[in-house]
Amino acid sequence: MKNWQYFAGCLALSAGIWLIHNLSHMQTDVVTVQVVAESNIAGRAAASSDAVSLTARCKASGFRLLYIERKKEAVRVRFDAEDFIHEEGDYFSIGSAQLYRYVNDIFGAGTSVESFLFDKLRFRFIRELNKKVPVRVNSLLGFRPQYMQNGDFVVQPDSVLVYGPSDLLANLEYAQTRTIERSDIRASMHGEVALEVPEGLRFSEDAVSWSLEVSRYVELQTELPVSVRGVPQGRELHIYPNRVKATFRCVFPLVADPAESAVCYVDYREFVGSLTGRCVIHCDTPAGVLSAGIQPAVAECVEKL
Numbered sequence: 001m002k003n004w005q006y007f008a009g010c011l012a013l014s015a016g017i018w019l020i021h022n023l024s025h026m027q028t029d030v031v032t033v034q035v036v037a038e039s040n041i042a043g044r045a046a047a048s049s050d051a052v053s054l055t056a057r058c059k060a061s062g063f064r065l066l067y068i069e070r071k072k073e074a075v076r077v078r079f080d081a082e083d084f085i086h087e088e089g090d091y092f093s094i095g096s097a098q099l100y101r102y103v104n105d106i107f108g109a110g111t112s113v114e115s116f117l118f119d120k121l122r123f124r125f126i127r128e129l130n131k132k133v134p135v136r137v138n139s140l141l142g143f144r145p146q147y148m149q150n151g152d153f154v155v156q157p158d159s160v161l162v163y164g165p166s167d168l169l170a171n172l173e174y175a176q177t178r179t180i181e182r183s184d185i186r187a188s189m190h191g192e193v194a195l196e197v198p199e200g201l202r203f204s205e206d207a208v209s210w211s212l213e214v215s216r217y218v219e220l221q222t223e224l225p226v227s228v229r230g231v232p233q234g235r236e237l238h239i240y241p242n243r244v245k246a247t248f249r250c251v252f253p254l255v256a257d258p259a260e261s262a263v264c265y266v267d268y269r270e271f272v273g274s275l276t277g278r279c280v281i282h283c284d285t286p287a288g289v290l291s292a293g294i295q296p297a298v299a300e301c302v303e304k305l
Helices: 002-024 062-070 096-107 166-170 268-272
Strands: 026-038 052-061 075-078 085-088 091-095 112-116 120-124 130-136 139-143 147-149 154-156 159-163 175-177 180-185 189-196 207-212 214-229 236-240 243-251 263-267 278-280 282-284 289-295 298-304
Touching (some): 052 096, 052 120, 096 112, 139 147, 263 268
Parallel strands (some): 214 263
Antiparallel strands (some): 085 091, 189 207, 243 289, 263 282, 278 298
């Protein structure tokens, strides 16, 4: 009796070793998995409404193939929107040639696909209520002395699609980034920043790329006359003061004195629309001027008929 028990134990041990040995080797088999597609198709839901069966001839370890076959829940795979072709209605297809890029996402690392047993997969992405809004940069910047930003933030993409209930969409006018905080800035910058997503909404992008040009400047001060533009023939507009103090911040090194070509003026059309006769003094500046400050910034205007 003991000999039979010993023999059965050895047989079971040998079978186990044989099984582990075989499952450890690379094998080829046909396997099927359920796939839920996730993507960023404009105007559509973030994920397909149902799972689709995907069958392929795969090469992997026996353990891996066994795990794939026994897996019951659907695999969620994120596909590039550009890989989908719109067929009809809510249906979008992706060809088997594109799926090779997603093998690790579908079957897991260590698996290679010899062939897919279909030409394409069709997923259903239902429409979702959405609107397009611009991206607004939220920043807190500190510059080293004699350095300043040259222009506004350049954002890519500069707008996003927002998905959600109509009442929430109606109240959203722009998408705001998280705060870009920098100090002692002395060179142009770029980076990526996440978007602040209000509760109950979904953005087509989680983050945006940004860049900001920074220039060293030299500051110049001068006094300039104030002229009037657009006065009809036969009319005369008197302005006070007729000279202002202008402060220019110019790109360093200075190419030319901006005072030689800068023009300060009041627009007659703004005077006509003014109730008080007070008008903002504008300044046309040449290339190389980063900013212009005018003191005083407003003139008193009186029309002489």
